[in-house]
Amino acid sequence: xxxxxxxxxxxxxxxxxxxxxxxxxxEDEKVLAxxxxxxxxxxxxxxxxxxxxFNEMVYVAERICGxxxxxxxxxxxxxxxxxxxxxxxxxxxxxxTIWSEMSRLHSHLxxxxxxxxxxxxxxxxxxxxxxxxxxxxxxxxxxxxxxxxSVNKIGGVLKDMPNDMLRDFVRQLNDMEKxxxxxxxxxxxxxxxxxxxxxxxxxxxxxxxxxxxxxxMMRASGINVDMRKNGYCAxxxxxxxxxxxxxxxxxxxxxxxxGEIFQSIDIIRQCVEKIPDGxxxxxxxxxxxxxxxxxxxxxxxEAYYHVRANGTKFLxxxxxxxxxxxxxxxxxxxxxxxxxxxVPLLVLTIDPCISCTER
Amino acid sequence: xxxxxxxxxxxxxAELLQVIMEKKNALWRLCQICCSFPKAEQHYEVTYSxxxxxxxxxxxxxxxxxxxxxxxxxxxxxxxxxxNEMHELWGLNVENIKVDLHDKLYRIDVETPxxxxxxx
Amino acid sequence: MGQFLPxxxxxxxxxxxxxxxTQYPFKPAEYPERTRGHVDIDKDMCILCGMCMxxxxxxxxxxxxxxxxxxxxxxxxxxxGYCVEKCPKKCxxxxxxxxxxxxxxxxxTVEVPYEPPKxxxxxxxxxxxxxxxxxxxx
Numbered sequence: 161x162x163x164x165x166x167x168x169x170x171x172x173x174x175x176x177x178x179x180x181x182x183x184x185x186x187e188d189e190k191v192l193a194x195x196x197x198x199x200x201x202x203x204x205x206x207x208x209x210x211x212x213x214f215n216e217m218v219y220v221a222e223r224i225c226g227x228x229x230x231x232x233x234x235x236x237x238x239x240x241x242x243x244x245x246x247x248x249x250x251x252x253x254x255x256x257t258i259w260s261e262m263s264r265l266h267s268h269l270x271x272x273x274x275x276x277x278x279x280x281x282x283x284x285x286x287x288x289x290x291x292x293x294x295x296x297x298x299x300x301x302x303x304x305x306x307x308x309x310s311v312n313k314i315g316g317v318l319k320d321m322p323n324d325m326l327r328d329f330v331r332q333l334n335d336m337e338k339x340x341x342x343x344x345x346x347x348x349x350x351x352x353x354x355x356x357x358x359x360x361x362x363x364x365x366x367x368x369x370x371x372x373x374x375x376x377m378m379r380a381s382g383i384n385v386d387m388r389k390n391g392y393c394a395x396x397x398x399x400x401x402x403x404x405x406x407x408x409x410x411x412x413x414x415x416x417x418x419g420e421i422f423q424s425i426d427i428i429r430q431c432v433e434k435i436p437d438g439x440x441x442x443x444x445x446x447x448x449x450x451x452x453x454x455x456x457x458x459x460x461x462e463a464y465y466h467v468r469a470n471g472t473k474f475l476x477x478x479x480x481x482x483x484x485x486x487x488x489x490x491x492x493x494x495x496x497x498x499x500x501x502x503v504p505l506l507v508l509t510i511d512p513c514i515s516c517t518e519r
Numbered sequence: 520x521x522x523x524x525x526x527x528x529x530x531x532x533a534e535l536l537q538v539i540m541e542k543k544n545a546l547w548r549l550c551q552i553c554c555s556f557p558k559a560e561q562h563y564e565v566t567y568s569x570x571x572x573x574x575x576x577x578x579x580x581x582x583x584x585x586x587x588x589x590x591x592x593x594x595x596x597x598x599x600x601x602x603n604e605m606h607e608l609w610g611l612n613v614e615n616i617k618v619d620l621h622d623k624l625y626r627i628d629v630e631t632p633x634x635x636x637x638x639x
Numbered sequence: 640m641g642q643f644l645p646x647x648x649x650x651x652x653x654x655x656x657x658x659x660x661t662q663y664p665f666k667p668a669e670y671p672e673r674t675r676g677h678v679d680i681d682k683d684m685c686i687l688c689g690m691c692m693x694x695x696x697x698x699x700x701x702x703x704x705x706x707x708x709x710x711x712x713x714x715x716x717x718x719x720g721y722c723v724e725k726c727p728k729k730c731x732x733x734x735x736x737x738x739x740x741x742x743x744x745x746x747x748t749v750e751v752p753y754e755p756p757k758x759x760x761x762x763x764x765x766x767x768x769x770x771x772x773x774x775x776x777x
Contacts, residue, residue, distance in 0.1 A: 199625035204608075207633045216696040219719045287649065290659045304673035304733065310719045318724060319673070342649065349645045372549045372597040385572060453568070453577065455550075464551050464568065470559060477555035486551070489597035518625065 162188035167500070171200050175278050175504035178514035182507070186500055194495040194503075196488055202518045206478050213473040214240060214448055218312055224480060225516040226307050227270065228458040230263045232480070233312040235456045238392065239467040240314045242452040246444055250394070252316035254435040257394040258326070259302075259309065261424040261431070266295040267459035268417045268424075269340075271511045272347060275414065278508045279356045287343050294336060298329055316441025326432045333425050340425075344418045357411035361494035361506045364408055373490035374483050375461020376420065377510055379404045380412035387457035398430050410509045417511075420459075447471050458483055460511045482516035527577045532589065538578060539567070539591045547571040552591075552601035554609045558635050563611050567591070582611065592617040600624070608633040670735040675718040677738055680709055684730035685751045691722035691731060701746070710748035713738040 165186050171179030179200040185193040208220050221236035222229045234256050241248060273288035296306045302321050303309040311318045321329075347353055363373065368381040378385060379402065386402040388395045403419035405412035448469035455462050461483030468477040487510040494506050520538070521529045530538055542549075550568035557564065563582040568575065582588050590613050592598040603624040605611045610631035622630070661668070670676065678700075687709070689702040699715035700722060702708075716738075723731045 197620075197624075199623075199627075202625035202627055204627075204632060210635075212696060216694070216721065219696045219717070219721060223717075283650075283653075284646070293659070300674060301671040302673070304671075304675040304720075305718070308717075308719075310675070310721075313724070318720070346645050346649070366546070369546055369548045370596070372595070385570075390573060453575075455570075455575070462550075466553050466566065468555060468557065470557065476557045476559075477553075479551075479553045479555070481551035481553075485600065486597070488600065 162190075164192075169503060173504070176507065176512075177274075178512065180507070180512060180514050182495070182503070184495070184500070184503065189500045191495050191498050191500060191503065194492050196492055198488070198514065198517055200518075201515060203515075205519045206480065209475040209478045214469065214475055215314065215473075217475065217478060218314065219310060221478075221480070222308055222310060222312070224482065224519050225513055227267045227513060228263055228460065228463075228516070229307060230259050230309050230312070231456055231458045231463065233309075234260065234393075235454050235463055235465045236467070236478075237312045237314050238456070239452045239454040239465045240448055240469075242454065243448045243450045243467060243469055244314070244444060244446065246315045246442055248316055249439040249442060250436050251320075251438045252440045253394045254431050255317050255321060255440065256312075257398075258321070258428055258431050258435075259299075259311070260393070261427045262295055262298060264459045265421055265424045266292050266299075267511075268421050269295070271417060271459075271508075272344070272414075275505070275508050276347075276353075278505050279353070281353065284343070284346060284353075291336060291340055291343065294332065298332065301325070302329075313441060315444040316439070318441070320440050323435075326435065330429055330432050333428060337422065337425050340421060344421065347414055347418060354411065356502075356505060357414055358409060360410045360502050361498060361509060362408050363490055363494050367493050368490060371489040371493050372486050373461075374486045375457070375459075375511075376413055376416045377461060377487050377490055380416045381408045382406040385462075387455050387462050390455070392454075392456060394431060394434075397434060398427055400427055400430075410505065413509045447473055448475070451477075460484060460513060460516075461487065480519050482513065482519065484510065484513045484517045487512075488517070523579065526575055527579060529579045529581070532580065532582070532586075535567075535578075535580060535589055536591070536594070539594050542569050543594050545571065547576075549591075549595040549597055550575070552598060552605065554605040554611050556609060556634055563588075563609065565605070565611070585612070587612045587614045589614050590616045607631075610634055672735065674735040675720060675733045676736040677713060677718070677734065678711055678716060678722060679732050679734050680711075680749055681730040681732070682709070682749045682751050684728050685709060685749075685753055686728055687751055687753050688727060690725050690727060694721050694725045696721060707751050707753065708748050709751050710746045712744060712746045714741075714744040 167184045167186055169182040169184055170176055171181045181197045183195040184191050205220055205224060212220055218233055218236060222233035224232045269288050269292035273285045276284035300306050303311045303319055363381050365381040365383050368378045368383060382404055384402050384404050400423055403416050405415050449471040451468040454465040463483055464481040466479040470476045491510045498506055523529050547569040550570045553566040555564050565580045567578045590602055592602055599618045602613045602616050603620045606613050607622045607624050687702055687704050692700045692702045697715045697717050699712045701710050720733050723733055
């Protein structure tokens with residue numbers, strides 16, 4: 161029986177860009193239990209439905225998160241399209257898919273950088289972010305924004321990407337793929353990186369389900385679930401496999417995300433080949449009435465959208481369950497029995513986005 | 520249990536724990552719990568979503584304003600956050616939460632901010 | 640080199656390659672043409688309908704029909720582009736060039752030389768169609 165102590169971790173901590181607080185119960189260097197607390201930056205965006213009409217809420221939904229911003233706006237639009245029975249033109253579906261996959265690329269590269277920073281490999285961090293910068297430039301060229309794109313509207317998208325722009329992006333992505341492969345190889349092969357990741361933070365498949373984990377966190381525990389396989393947007397037409405790993409540790413989560421980077425590039429390539437010409441939006445008339453639940457696969461995992469409308473322009477209920485909210489209980493599970501020095505790393509492996517969590 | 524629409528069933532308070540236990544034993548994952556207070560109906564609607572693989576099912580529980588709802592956090596640990604959130608933002612009374620944070624989940628100073636404001 | 644020193648190749652490359660960053664204040668930043676920097680108005684086309692004012696999510700735009708002015712508080716604007724989409728005359732546009740920081744929030748105001756089509760003959764009739772028509776253009 162060693163010395164027991166309680167160490168507060170966060171909300172301000174060098175390795176966490178966002179505020180989450182953990183009370184760690186330690187026995188010597190070993191974590192016995194972790195008590196998370198969130199709520200430092202609760203924004204109450206869900207209740208803005210009282211003041212903003214359902215069209216303006218698209219822009220509110222986009223601002224839930226700064227990284228998966230596009231997919232938040234898209235999921236909200238998809239929910240309203242389901243309520244209002246709007247058929248989205250195929251080209252708009254493909255454009256949404258391309259932007260979603262680019263968001264996934266940029267989010268996973270950002271996460272790789274943060275992970276490298278978390279275990280002190282600063283130059284790897286710089287290289288990941290250098291690659292990510294090119295994706296952000298592509299966003300700026302195609303949508304006009306680097307972080308918030310504002311291209312979604314109910315019934316389609318606002319901006320078209322001309323076919324030569326798309327081909328140019330594919331060319332750039334092909335060039336980048338080689339560089340990304342060089343960089344990610346270091347994550348997968350380097351001895352120092354492996355010594356920090358392999359066997360750390362085990363989350364078994366059953367625990368992942370019991371704790372309600374989503375996304376790469378769940379797939380790294382061997383569970384083959386990816387909401388994209390539900391075939392929303394253009395995913396039904398595309399050919400891709402769900403990337404899973406059976407190792408259940410931090411290294412597996414890294415492996416899954418790296419696999420998804422290359423998968424995203426491949427999906428973008430397929431989309432550009434298959435994208436049909438035509439309209440990019442349909443006209444939407446009338447007020448929504450009814451309810452819809454939408455699940456989309458964001459870079460961090462499955463996001464759940466529930467919209468309930470009552471026939472006026474103000475929605476009754478707008479509910480978002482972001483992936484990080486679902487992953488926090490799984491984080492607590494992985495922390496039990498971990499070494500104190502691994503705590504920052506384990507917090508990073510769920511790819512935390514606390515601002516999403518506190519919509 | 521009564522089917523409202525695709526994958527959505529309305530259940531009573533008495534049935535809730537039994538349904539939840541069945542889901543747990545079949546290894547379903549708790550997707551989320553959503554609380555809402557439609558202005559027209561003036562009651563709480565609590566929606567429990569479960570998922571297994573690509574299957575998805577939702578159960579809806581209707582509760583009056585001062586009614587107590589049983590907690591499912593002893594079956595699904597991850598429900599703690601959702602239930603505390605419901606109590607804090609909507610004022611729904613949840614009985615016997617495993618970790619009751621007593622309205623301290625979010626650091627806000629308004630009580631039940633999401634409940635429609637009463638007419639002054 | 641496999642498992643052993645996989646980063647060495649990258650390190651050697653870094654030593655001899657150009658920096659990935661640009662010398663920003665000395666070299667001006669280049670923005671693509673779609674960059675959403677700020678909202679511009681083509682004042683000759685604006686009909687002061689007020690559609691942009693009503694649809695602006697943060698409420699940054701004010702349209703004064705009597706004073707014939709269109710103004711935007713650029714510090715409140717979130718560059719979402721919803722006013723551009725809503726404008727019936729397509730007189731609003733989003734162009735590159737970000738708002739510079741300033742010591743206080745000031746509104747940018749434009750005088751719109753718009754004359755209602757039928758002045759004063761039937762005061763009630765012209766007002767109603769005008770209200771229906773989307774107003775803000777830029």
